[in-house]
Amino acid sequence: MxxxxxxxxxxxxxxxxxxxxxxxxxxxxxxxxxxxxxxxxxxxxxxxxxxxxxxxxxxxxHPAIVKAVSAQVRELSHVSNLYAHLPGVELAERLQDLVGDPTARVFFCNSGAEANEAAIKIARLSGRKNIISTTGSFHGRTMGALSITGQEAKRAPFYPLLSDVKFLPYGDLAAMIKHVNRKTAMVIVEPIQGENGVVTPQTGYLAAIRELCDDYGVLFAIDAVQTGMGRTGQWFGYEQENIQPDIITLAKGLGGGLPLGAMITVGKKTPAFKPGEHGTTFGANPIACAAANAAIDYLVTKxxxxxxxxxxxxxxxxxxxxxxxxxxxxxxxxxxxxxxxxxxxxxxxxxxxxxxxxxxxxxxxxxxxxxxxxxxxxxxxxxxxxxxxxxxxxxx
Ligand SMILES: Cc1ncc(COP(=O)(O)O)c(C=O)c1O
CATH class of the missing domain: 3.90.1150.10 (Aspartate Aminotransferase, domain 1)
Known part of the structure; x- marks a missing residue:
């Protein structure tokens, strides 16, 4: 300089x-x-x-987060996923409780894009390839997450992306009915499209997609990266439709300000990773998990x-x-x-x-x-x- x-x-x-x-x-x-x-x-x-x-x-x-993070960093920092640790297990237990299904299984990562990458891989494990996403959606910037992001300007400089992804107008149920079929591996939708200008679909949209996915044996993934962790006044932003997704992705609010993401599978029929099929060094970092545990406890108790x-x-x-x-x-x-x-x-x-x-x-x-x-x-x-x-x- x-x-x-x-x-x-x-x-x-x-x-x-x-x-x-x-x-x-x-x-x-x-x-x-x-x-x-x-x-x-x-x-x-x-x-x-x-x-x-x-x-x-x-x-x-926030004092609760400062206290939890300070205590954790003094005790144990990063251990990788070769060893179990309490902050990670306790956070997964809390998330399983909040999802309200004992079959929920958590994969921890570091960001929203990474959580959606994991969801894409889970979808592939179903044996089907096709993914349905929505126009205007935002699921992240990594190549997989970008492939299911419905914003052309963000995608264009990076072609070729993953093929077998179809974008349907957000909120358009008729289009879903027309395109979801037995070749569809996963439908992924945000409860509110935050990056697209906080666009909210009509009531019943998510519930109808849930029904459609059930009819054709399709995985229904909710990207709750932006709507999650209480932001909408509900834990994940889909609860008002009384549905249970097969996959939930989280990040942003999850770590209470520390980098943390999660992909959660729900239900016995939803594919799950076997040893060796996926991983990330920093996933479930104990300090980030301690912050998340403290944030959730505060939100609940207050x-x-x-x-x-x-x-x-x-x-x-x-x-x-x-x-x-x-x-x-x-x-x-x-x-x-x-x-x-x-x-x-x-x-x-x-x-x-x-x-x-x-x-x-x-x-x-x-x-x-x-x-x-x-x-x-x-x-x-x-x-x-x-x-x-x-x-x-x-x-x-
Ligand atoms: C709905 C949604 N999904 C995924 C992402 C990507 O998250 P990250 O920036 O942590 O990779 C975002 C980020 O804005 C988001 O709003």
């Missing part, structure tokens, strides 16, 4: 010099967080209403999921009445504020100036996904600042 001695480069300049530009260069550098609040390197405070993109279910530096639904009602009511907002969609604390103009990117940029962090998954939608323990006061401040932001962006 050629700089004169008295010219100290900014963090953004340093980022550009050493990091791939796949995320562009972020406008701010965060140095500290507490709950829903974060601070940048100049000391400016923000309300983090994106939560690491639907990841920090208890916010930053009944946080009930407050998520109350927060949804409050935010929807107050945000949907703002000038320029068409509707607020989504469930729980995964909400999409739909604007009447294509100014979402401008709004997200202006929001940073006004001390709130949000993002724009597409041109007219702002996504918010704050920590599940966000307070009433923080929501009030957010609404005030969002109103100001929107007005400024509209008049710009």
């Amino acid at each position: 050629k700089k004169s001695l008295n010219q100290i480069p900014t963090t953004q300049e340093r980022w550009k010099e050493v990091l791939q530009q796949n995320y562009g260069t972020p406008s701010i550098t965060l140095v500290k967080g507490k709950g829903v609040e974060v601070w940048d390197e100049s000391g400016k405070k923000y309300l983090d209403f994106l939560g690491g993109i639907a990841t920090n279910i208890l916010g930053h530096a 009944n946080v999921l009930a407050s998520v639904t109350k927060a949804e009602i409050y935010l929807k009511k107050n945000l949907s009445s703002l000038p320029g907002v068409v509707e607020v969609r989504g469930r729980g604390l995964l909400l999409g504020i739909v604007l009447d103009e294509q100014i979402a990117e401008k709004v997200a940029t202006q929001a940073v100036k006004n001390g709130i962090l949000v993002n724009s998954p597409n041109k007219n939608v702002i996504r918010i996904a704050p920590a599940l323990n966000v307070t009433a006061l923080q929501m009030q401040i957010f609404i005030r600042q969002f109103k100001k932001t929107l007005k400024e962006a509209q008049n710009d």
Whole structure:
């Protein structure tokens, strides 16, 4: 880096010099967080209403997570999967309980993409090849997960991807009925398409796919990476349809801020990995599992999921009445504020100036996904600042 001695480069300049530009260069550098609040390197405070993109279910530096992680890192760090350890077994037990089926079996990994890779491999073990996914879906960036992601712009530079994948319009049941058959290995669907702008299908969509999959012996996979771990006010985001999927994939909120993913198979007929068929070195890292156990225990003992639904009602009511907002969609604390103009990117940029962090998954939608323990006061401040932001962006 050629700089004169008295010219100290900014963090953004340093980022550009050493990091791939796949995320562009972020406008701010965060140095500290507490709950829903974060601070940048100049000391400016923000309300983090994106939560690491639907990841920090208890916010930053939550005492329960700090305590669990500190205790675990002092005791035992990484052991690989050649040895059992309690944090991993206990987390799998908790997940089996939450899924509500004693046949549930967990494979731990590190990310959402990896969880979906595992799901694809489980689908192959059924002996069938064809996978049905939906247009607009997002399942991750690795080659397998990208192959089942229904967003052309993300796929195009990387062809050829896996073949035998069909994309059907999200929410279109007639298309499912037409295309699901005895050659289909797996149908994979998100309960809400978060990356596509928080798109929610009509009630009954998931239940009807469940029935269809049963009729043709097809595996039904729910990608709960974004909707999981209480974010929608339910544990995984499909419960309102009273269904049990054959495969559930998780990441984001699972680790309470630490990198952790999981692929869960449910039911005796669902294929399972045999020794040697799959693996990952960091899967079930004890420290990440300890964080996840602490996060789940906190959510359960404090009944946080009930407050998520109350927060949804409050935010929807107050945000949907703002000038320029068409509707607020989504469930729980995964909400999409739909604007009447294509100014979402401008709004997200202006929001940073006004001390709130949000993002724009597409041109007219702002996504918010704050920590599940966000307070009433923080929501009030957010609404005030969002109103100001929107007005400024509209008049710009
Ligand atoms: C529904 C869904 N699936 C999978 C992924 C990929 O997860 P990761 O980025 O952890 O690989 C995401 C990420 O946004 C997601 O929203």
